[in-house]
Amino acid sequence: MKIKSIILACLCLVFLSACFENNNKNGGKIGLKAPEIAAKNLQGEKIKLADFDNLIVLTFVEQGCASCLKDLPLLEKLANEYPKKMTILALDSIDKGKDFEEFATKYDYKNIIFLQDDLDISWQRFSVFAVPTTFIIKDGVVQDKIIGEKPWSQLKASIASWL
Numbered sequence: 001m002k003i004k005s006i007i008l009a010c011l012c013l014v015f016l017s018a019c020f021e022n023n024n025k026n027g028g029k030i031g032l033k034a035p036e037i038a039a040k041n042l043q044g045e046k047i048k049l050a051d052f053d054n055l056i057v058l059t060f061v062e063q064g065c066a067s068c069l070k071d072l073p074l075l076e077k078l079a080n081e082y083p084k085k086m087t088i089l090a091l092d093s094i095d096k097g098k099d100f101e102e103f104a105t106k107y108d109y110k111n112i113i114f115l116q117d118d119l120d121i122s123w124q125r126f127s128v129f130a131v132p133t134t135f136i137i138k139d140g141v142v143q144d145k146i147i148g149e150k151p152w153s154q155l156k157a158s159i160a161s162w163l
Contacts (some may be wrong), residue, residue, distance in 0.1 A: 005020070007029065007138070010017075013077070014037070017149055018064065019090070021150065024034060024129050026110055026125075026133055027125075027127035028107075028125070028126035028127060028128075028142050028145060029145075030142050030143065030144060030145055031140060031141065031142065031146060032141065033141055033142075034049055034056075034058075034135065034141065034142045035082075035122075035125035035126060036048055036049060036050070036125070036138055037049055037058070037089075037091065037114035037117075037121075037125070038117065038118040038119070038121035038122050038125075039091055039116060039117050039118060039122055040115065040116055041106055041113060041115055042063040042101065042105070043118075045105045046068035047089070047113070047115055049137065049140065052087040054084065054085055054086055054087055055085060055086040055087070055137070055138050055159070055162055056086070056087050056089060056135075056136075056137040056138070057075065057086055057088045057089070057134060057135075057136060057137075057138070057159055058089045058126075058134065058135040058137060059071065059072075059075065059088070059089070059090050059091070059093060059132050059133070059134040059135075060091050060092075060122075060123065060126070060128045060130055060131050060132060060133045060134075061090045061091070061092055061095065061124065061132055062092055062093070062095055062103075062131050063092070063093035063094070063095045063100075063102075063103040064094075065130070065131045065132060067132050067148070067149035068090075070129055070133045071132055071152070071155065072090065072112060073107070073109075074155075074156070075088050075090075075111075075112060076088075076109050076110070076111050076112055078156060078159060079111035079112070079158075080111060082160075082163055085163050086114045086159070086163065087113065088111055088113065089112075089113050089115055090104075090112050090113070090114050090115065091115045091116075091117055091122055092104070092114065092115065092116055092117065092122075093120045093123035093128070095116075095129075096116065100114075100116045112157060130147055130148050132148070132149070133145070133146070133147050133148070134146045134155065136158055136162050136163050138158055143162050144158045144162070146158060
């Protein structure tokens with residue numbers, strides 16, 4: 001009887017710990033702490049959101065996305081207007097290897113850091129289901145989430161409002 005009670009108590013602890021586990025998957029909801037990304041830059045270095053202390057514009061992109069290709073030069077221009085006030089991260093969960101490298105270097109962006117998602121972990125943590133999806137992150141908290149193609153004026157206004 002005592003062994004059954006101990007086993008039952010252990011099982012309860014296991015189930016309770018699973019309920020309270022911080023698994024970093026809040027879906028990138030507005031007003032909550034941004035999930036950490038799991039990504040590498042072109043040099044193969046792991047990059048984290050915590051590496052940056054300014055406004056972060058995290059945009060999920062892929063090479064075949066026409067809207068992404070339209071937004072990236074506009075984000076580059078915006079970063080030129082507000083130097084050192086924001087970091088633009090373009091995270092690609094689709095293209096791998098040489099395809100990713102070609103995409104990231106094709107247009108010679110100076111103000112956009114291209115990242116390759118490790119095993120689609122960041123994509124899942126932020127609950128991204130369409131590209132482009134852009135998150136505005138300030139002080140580690142998601143301030144805005146823009147899904148899909150939107151007018152540039154809307155994206156620019158959202159970013160500028162948090163600077």
